[in-house]
Amino acid sequence: MYAIALKMLIEDRAKFFGMVISLSFSALIITQQAAIFIGLMRRTYATITDTPQADIWVMDRNIQFIDDVSPLRSTELYRIRSIEGVAWAMPFYKGLIRARLTNGQFQTCNLIGIDDATLIGGPHTMLQGKIEDLRAPDAIIVNKVGAADKLAQNQGYGKSKRPLMVGEQLELNDSRATVVGICDVTRTFQSQPVIYTTYNRALKYAPYERKRLSFILVKAEKGVSPVELCKKITKLTNFATYTKKGFEQLTINYYLTRTGIPINFGLAILLGLLVGAAVTGQIFFNFVTENLKYLGLFSLMGAQRELLAKMTIIQALWIAFLGWGIGSGAGALLGFLTRNTELSFHLPWQLFLATGFAMFAICITVSLVCIRRIYNIELGILFKT
């Protein structure tokens, strides 16, 4: 009988396609908006992601997220190094700087300064050049996306831009900088180019401030728990300390609680859900209402109400499954096609399942509403013409 139920559903083409399309769009909107939101949130802590060497980040207590830099005195580095359980502690500069291109245009960039001696904190994927090339005078490493887009050289009217290349120069705060390498790092939240250089050279490029040490990167000694070490450093220095995961979470929490981003995306997702639920619900309700007579006929032939309810649920589940599959599939395809663009798109399997859950929840709810009508079928309608 379940096959008959599905055939009754599918053969009612207009309603069937109406429901599948509305649920597919709903699933697409939910998947796409949520995936972009997750992608954006991942970009907020791109610098932390690209600095995997450190177990712990030490910073001023007032810092709310990675870009909210409140520098420390340079001497604090030595205090951290003296704490038992610290394998190494390295300076890390992070700030914004204006780069002047050869054509005279300006571009704001993320400037990251890493330890001069060890180069800890540097990019881990070099596409051109070596990280050690940073030891050359005025050397900087630029990320691939920045070099190809915002720092690309304008070749004149009507001509395409030429990516910034190794050996070319930029002007950073009136100082000369020479590109010695191109790296691949995670795109940032504000899509600005990322420039790596040594810590001391970064201080030279950056505008002068009394305190200049943005963060201290710490590695815990073997056998020492990073979480315990965090507590110890905080207790001894009164600085804020976070593990890598903790700092990522702090940054995400800032964007979730202090910006309108989650509300904007949340509303879009909610609208997708509501529109899908409303349209599918309405069509499915009409479908069941129109077929109520035939369900009554099944009842006359010996079908118990439970079987009729199950048939209706099977129909709803089939629509949910198709809507979920098509919508999420289209969302995933969109993500695949835009994988190398500015669009931040991250579709974890949990989101895929959550979208499915939403689709099934919509359809189960709608079918439960319809089942109430099935249990109250007035069989006398069959005798009316």
Add this chain to the structure above:
Amino acid sequence: MNQITIECKKITKRFDLETDENATLRGIDLIAHENETVMLMGPSGAGKTTLLLIIAGMLEQTSGECLILGKAMNSMDQREKTTFRGNAMGFIFQNFNLIPTLTALENVAIPLLLHGYSEKDAYAKAAEFLHSLGLDTQQERTPQNLSGGEQQRVAIARACINKPKIILCDEPTSFLDSERGNKIMTILDDIKKKTNCTLLVVTHDPRILHFANRILEIEDGMIKASREPEALTLTNPPGSV
């Protein structure tokens, strides 16, 4: 004497329980036997369909007793009624009530599927039944691609494929012309004779009265007359208005 299949005693039905006026049925007595065709005639609003609904257990009488195959349906719960109806009764409607999105074969196979037949067996048996009604080439057609007579034959196949003891027909020929109406009644009469079932037919159609063993005329919720078709034929020949 054939066994009694339907036994209604002093059935009344009032939709407004406050007053005795406007009662739809007022003390109906009806007995039908195996291998018997009973036709209920009467003007619109006389209570024919109400009586049919009470016999089918879809409506409860206000008073009186209605035994179907010796059982009172009003003492059964919903589940028991559904099972009993599915096993004992077949229904044929004025507007056929075929499921428009299913083929003729699928429409006929539904009762078998509901009675636990495998798909393969159900479709094979349904095809065989349709063949016996001369609907070989129409099996894969949906109802909108069948003529009125063909649709009613499919509906008959669906109602009779489980060999019910009682077949309840509500105006089975009213949408059909005289020739097709006669053909439908002939089929039903043949099935009745083969399966020994009871045919209870609500009709306004005088052209088919000669198929009846008994004709009950209902008016104002009461049986005004019970006659043999021959008696009726003498005064009101089939086809007369």
